[in-house]
Amino acid sequence: MARLILLNKPYGTLSQFTDSSMDAPRSTLSDYVDVKGVYPAGRLDRDSEGLLLLCDDGRLQARIADPRFKMAKTYLVQVEGEARDEAxxxxxxxxxxxxxxxxxAQVEAMDPPALWDxxxxxxxxxxxxxxxxxLTIREGRNRQVRRMTAAVGLPTLRLVRWQIGDWTLEGIAPGEWREIRI
Incomplete structure (x- = not known):
């Protein structure tokens, strides 16, 4: 049975357990998750927040993170400007x-969501x-959502990954996590 942790990664936190930077220490996953043997299935940029999956099973990790499997990832994206039909x-x-x-991508304009500050x-x-x-994508290029919205004239101000596959952030506050056995 695999362990799967759904973490609401706070803004400014690295998607890794250690920080090799020689500068001022930065927030890492170890500040929030004290579970041995789990690793991130994919990444979420330091300036993005939201759902990050951690697991202890290599096959599951690959199925989640590898673009070949095209697992849907849904983001709530605050953009600068008005989202017109052309964009x-x-x-x-x-x-x-x-x-x-x-x-x-699957995309629709929406009212501001009820998110944490x-x-x-x-x-x-x-x-x-x-x-x-x-916005929902099925690939995972570096900073892809930010680059996509910028390319259509809507720079990203805030990026929250809300869902990966069937797993969501529903009921998980920033810095908190929930474990699922699968």
């Missing part, structure tokens, strides 16, 4: 990035509107 349609078709064309807060500009997207 959403471009995301749905796939976007050309420096490393090639992305697969089509971020520390530090997202910058607010009176003269520039912002909006929220629910």
């Amino acid at each position: 959403l349609d471009a995301l749905r078709r796939g976007v050309m990035l420096k490393d090639g064309m992305t697969l089509p 971020r520390d530090p807060p997202v910058r607010f500009r009176k003269s520039v509107p912002d909006g929220w997207l629910k």
